[in-house]
Amino acid sequence: MSSPPAEYIGNLFQVIVAFDVESEKFRSIPIPNFIVNQPDNDGDWEFGERFVHILEVDGHIALTDQVNRHVVKLWIFDEDGDNHEKIATNTTVGSRDGNWIEETIFMPFGPSRMQHYLFESITSTNQLAIGISMPTVNTTFFTFYLYERKNKTFMPVEINGMLTNQLYQMTNFRESLLPIPKQQQQQ
Numbered sequence: 001m002s003s004p005p006a007e008y009i010g011n012l013f014q015v016i017v018a019f020d021v022e023s024e025k026f027r028s029i030p031i032p033n034f035i036v037n038q039p040d041n042d043g044d045w046e047f048g049e050r051f052v053h054i055l056e057v058d059g060h061i062a063l064t065d066q067v068n069r070h071v072v073k074l075w076i077f078d079e080d081g082d083n084h085e086k087i088a089t090n091t092t093v094g095s096r097d098g099n100w101i102e103e104t105i106f107m108p109f110g111p112s113r114m115q116h117y118l119f120e121s122i123t124s125t126n127q128l129a130i131g132i133s134m135p136t137v138n139t140t141f142f143t144f145y146l147y148e149r150k151n152k153t154f155m156p157v158e159i160n161g162m163l164t165n166q167l168y169q170m171t172n173f174r175e176s177l178l179p180i181p182k183q184q185q186q187q
Contacts, residue, residue: 016054016061016077029061032100035075057121057128064119072117074103074128105147108154126150129157 014036016029053064057076065073078099107117109132118131126149131142144157 018061029077029079031063035063035065035073035100051117053119055119055121056123062121064117066117070107070109072105072107072119074105076101076103103149105152122146130154 014031016031017026018029019026051066055062055064057074060079061077063073063075063077065075067073078101118133120129121127122129128147128149130145130147132145133142144159146155146157147153148155
């Protein structure tokens with residue numbers, strides 16, 4: 001059984017380790033306290049109790065943080081301060097290691113026993129694929145949605161031929177961790 005793409009983030013995992021393929025060097029990107037100590041709307045979760053996913057959004061490292069059952073924060077790391085295309089109403093918070101751009105996603109789903117959300121960006125679009133796990137008595141079922149960041153809309157996705165209670169990974173890359181660079185427009 002393979003492990004899911006989300007990892008439980010505790011107090012010891014407050015840094016992202018990045019490997020630069022070109023220079024062949026590692027570096028660390030600290031996750032700032034304003035993200036780590038982010039309270040949820042109910043006030044009863046701490047960073048170490050939430051699921052945080054790492055993904056690539058618009059060519060930048062990003063974190064999705066399920067604050068509670070209804071709110072997910074998307075934190076996009078803008079290392080160069082190049083102010084990547086701001087899609088939604090968001091906040092830019094600076095740290096000594098770059099800017100983190102915050103987008104808040106309000107999940108439109110009513111109260112339930114949802115366990116957590118799985119996120120994956122869709123390259124060269126303003127969309128996120130979202131897998132939602134819903135535990136039942138004997139198994140966990142998954143449903144899928146596309147989230148349009150610009151319009152803040154959700155669209156259900158039906159997948160035929162796959163059992164709804166089996167999801168190990170959701171990704172838009174295969175056999176590589178490197179995204180394909182966007183082609184430069186010729187002037």
